[in-house]
Amino acid sequence: MSNEEATESAADDSVVIRLENIVKKYYIGSENELEVLHGVSLEIREGEMTSIVGESGSGKSTLMNIIGLLDKPTSGNYSLLGTNVETMRDHARSKIRGRRIGFVFQNYNLIPRMSALDNVEVPMMYAHVPPAQRRDRAEHLLEMVGMADRMTHRPDELSGGQKQRVAIARAMANDPALILCDEPTGALDRETSEEVIQIFHNLHEQGKTLLVITHSEHVAEETSRILTLMDGRITGERSGAYAG
Amino acid sequence: MLAENLKLAWHSLLANKLRTFLTMLGIIIGIASVISITTIGNSTVEQTKKEYSQMGTNVINFYVYSNDMDIAPGEEAAADTGESSQKAQFTKQMMTQMVNKFGGRLDCIMMQIWLSSTKVVTANAPEDTYANVSVTGVNNGYFALPTNNFQFLAGGPFEKDQMGEDSTSCIVSDKLVDNLFGGDYEGAIGQDVEFEFSDQDLGGEDTGKKTYIYQIAGVYQYQFGGQDLQNAADLKNVMTDLYVPYLNAQAMTQYQDQKLVNYFSVNAKPGEDVFQLTDEMQQFLQSLQPEETHAEVYADNNASYIEQAEASVKQKNLQSALLGAIALLVGGIGVMNIMTVTIVERTREIGTRKALGALNSDIRWQFITEAVLICLIGGAIGIITGISIGVVACRMQMIDPVISVRQIVIFFLISLAIGVFFGYYPAAKAARMNPIDALRYE
Numbered sequence: 050m051s052n053e054e055a056t057e058s059a060a061d062d063s064v065v066i067r068l069e070n071i072v073k074k075y076y077i078g079s080e081n082e083l084e085v086l087h088g089v090s091l092e093i094r095e096g097e098m099t100s101i102v103g104e105s106g107s108g109k110s111t112l113m114n115i116i117g118l119l120d121k122p123t124s125g126n127y128s129l130l131g132t133n134v135e136t137m138r139d140h141a142r143s144k145i146r147g148r149r150i151g152f153v154f155q156n157y158n159l160i161p162r163m164s165a166l167d168n169v170e171v172p173m174m175y176a177h178v179p180p181a182q183r184r185d186r187a188e189h190l191l192e193m194v195g196m197a198d199r200m201t202h203r204p205d206e207l208s209g210g211q212k213q214r215v216a217i218a219r220a221m222a223n224d225p226a227l228i229l230c231d232e233p234t235g236a237l238d239r240e241t242s243e244e245v246i247q248i249f250h251n252l253h254e255q256g257k258t259l260l261v262i263t264h265s266e267h268v269a270e271e272t273s274r275i276l277t278l279m280d281g282r283i284t285g286e287r288s289g290a291y292a293g
Numbered sequence: 294m295l296a297e298n299l300k301l302a303w304h305s306l307l308a309n310k311l312r313t314f315l316t317m318l319g320i321i322i323g324i325a326s327v328i329s330i331t332t333i334g335n336s337t338v339e340q341t342k343k344e345y346s347q348m349g350t351n352v353i354n355f356y357v358y359s360n361d362m363d364i365a366p367g368e369e370a371a372a373d374t375g376e377s378s379q380k381a382q383f384t385k386q387m388m389t390q391m392v393n394k395f396g397g398r399l400d401c402i403m404m405q406i407w408l409s410s411t412k413v414v415t416a417n418a419p420e421d422t423y424a425n426v427s428v429t430g431v432n433n434g435y436f437a438l439p440t441n442n443f444q445f446l447a448g449g450p451f452e453k454d455q456m457g458e459d460s461t462s463c464i465v466s467d468k469l470v471d472n473l474f475g476g477d478y479e480g481a482i483g484q485d486v487e488f489e490f491s492d493q494d495l496g497g498e499d500t501g502k503k504t505y506i507y508q509i510a511g512v513y514q515y516q517f518g519g520q521d522l523q524n525a526a527d528l529k530n531v532m533t534d535l536y537v538p539y540l541n542a543q544a545m546t547q548y549q550d551q552k553l554v555n556y557f558s559v560n561a562k563p564g565e566d567v568f569q570l571t572d573e574m575q576q577f578l579q580s581l582q583p584e585e586t587h588a589e590v591y592a593d594n595n596a597s598y599i600e601q602a603e604a605s606v607k608q609k610n611l612q613s614a615l616l617g618a619i620a621l622l623v624g625g626i627g628v629m630n631i632m633t634v635t636i637v638e639r640t641r642e643i644g645t646r647k648a649l650g651a652l653n654s655d656i657r658w659q660f661i662t663e664a665v666l667i668c669l670i671g672g673a674i675g676i677i678t679g680i681s682i683g684v685v686a687c688r689m690q691m692i693d694p695v696i697s698v699r700q701i702v703i704f705f706l707i708s709l710a711i712g713v714f715f716g717y718y719p720a721a722k723a724a725r726m727n728p729i730d731a732l733r734y735e
Contacts, residue, residue, distance in 0.1 A: 114729050117648065119647075140653075143650055143651065143653075144652070147650015147651070152648050152649070154645075154732070158645040158648075158732065160642050161642075162304045163301075174297050175649060176650060177294075219649070223650075
């Protein structure tokens with residue numbers, strides 16, 4: 050990114066994510082070198098509810114890992130809230146990840162031995178939020194996702210839909226700039242999926258920025274903007290059925 | 294963060310109680326064995342110290358031996374029959390010089406010669422009226438030694454005119470007076486007592502029994518030791534000491550060695566450095582010995598016995614510490630092993646935590662805390678078990694158990710160190726995990 054562009058995106062406060070020509074290669078230099086992303090560029094603005102839809106093998110997991118700061122691109126620019134993040138050291142990336150990005154995983158990834166409340170507190174703990182404040186916020190978030198009566202239950206005492214609600218509450222813990230959802234309804238039945246999508250709609254209405262990565266056209270239609278990823282390239286963009 | 298890590302570690306340990314306990318077992322056994330052995334050792338030293346202190350840590354004993362026999366065996370016969378002046382001894386002149394130089398630093402000087410044991414009677418006493426005695430020649434310093442704890446019930450130590458070679462004064466126990474004079478201690482003073490020795494009893498030729506008649510100059514209170522009662526269940530037969538003046542005993546004895554002073558003890562004044570005084574006096578007394586006697590002066594003190602006991606226990610403690618260290622090493626490896634397994638089992642959790650903002654150091658500390666907690670709990674159980682075993686073992690040996698707080702603190706710190714040392718590698722491995730791989734781990 051040129052200085053000019055950087056200044057421009059920094060000045061444009063509404064841009065949450067800007068990817069420019071992101072390339073990701075695996076096994077670099079070896080015989081079986083594999084390029085998964087071939088120059089992906091996209092921009093996500095504050096308050097948008099976007100989905101990236103693609104078949105398995107299209108590179109969407111790789112793209113999600115890069116956006117979620119879990120992985121680094123081989124080349125290209127990535128700016129999150131106007132800050133160039135792809136060159137940052139791991140330590141700084143971890144801090145940004147914890148405070149600026151909320152993850153919702155397909156298989157929930159709740160910590161088994163901890164209660165729903167404790168699970169929601171984890172990101173706040175790593176962000177050094179004082180314990181009392183943490184507890185208040187976790188309670189508030191669990192109430193918000195309709196889990197007020199199961200706060201002290203451990204994950205093995207919750208249904209799939211309930212686990213995903215806890216995971217959403219956890220993603221909201223540090224009031225992130227972006228909620229990144231990886232196949233959030235992949236493990237849920239249709240009815241529960243709709244409940245979870247409704248929670249996403251509620252969050253969107255509250256002004257949250259959401260990015261849903263999915264292989265399901267049905268889920269994608271529940272967002273206002275759909276980007277199609279095919280063979281490591283964004284091949285199309287259209288509006289979803291959800292007007293927001 | 295430490296509180297959170299402790300909470301997380303606690304939950305994780307509770308989730309696998311049996312595994313946690315088995316992991317701790319190595320640490321528990323290691324620490325318990327060392328603590329129990331050292332508790333017994335330290336308690337024994339304290340007991341020894343107490344016993345020697347009761348005998349007086351300020352007592353210094355001096356001996357002189359001739360090295361003649363070692364150097365020239367051919368002269369052995371000559372040395373035995375030779376002039377006594379050529380033999381190793383502390384002469385009167387040497388003793389005077391010693392007193393002049395060191396007298397100010399000494400409480401008293403004790404000399405004694407044991408003669409023989411016999412029966413004491415009174416003139417015209419009925420046949421069953423007697424007292425068993427052990428006749429010993431002593432100087433007045435013997436009675437002055439605080440640790441001898443002499444209590445005179447009547448009379449007192451020898452008067453100046455009672456100390457000579459031909460003195461017939463003696464000091465007897467209250468038990469003797471009970472047997473011979475019906476317990477009238479004051480009335481016994483000045484009374485005659487009789488006992489018999491043959492010269493053979495005193496180390497000479499057998500020339501038949503001789504009767505000795507002595508006058509009681511003092512009556513002391515006899516102190517029972519456990520053994521006397523076992524040896525003489527009948528109180529009447531209890532053997533007590535009858536003291537005659539040192540010079541008198543020296544004249545009486547037929548043993549050539551006893552005719553010379555080759556042994557005496559002193560009691561250093563309180564506050565004296567016993568070790569230094571021992572060295573100084575030993576060197577001084579050695580310097581007084583004429584070369585031709587090839588005499589060597591030896592000295593020892595009770596403080597040195599305590600030191601020896603301490604040194605021997607230190608040695609034992611060192612050995613047990615070595616064994617304990619091996620047990621702890623094995624225990625530590627057990628902790629490392631189980632932490633490695635735990636980390637593999639919790640790979641997804643590690644990935645999730647990293648995705649939620651955990652720094653590598655957060656992950657590292659979380660698992661180090663867990664390893665440390667295992668070791669500290671194991672250490673605490675080991676300390677309690679070790680002390681309990683030590684205390685029981687001491688009680689069985691009738692020793693007062695001594696529990697060392699310093700040792701408890703040290704072992705607590707050792708447990709902490711084992712946790713950090715053996716927990717670090719698996720924790721660092723967890724911290725280095727790639728979050729994407731960790732999240733994908735099935």
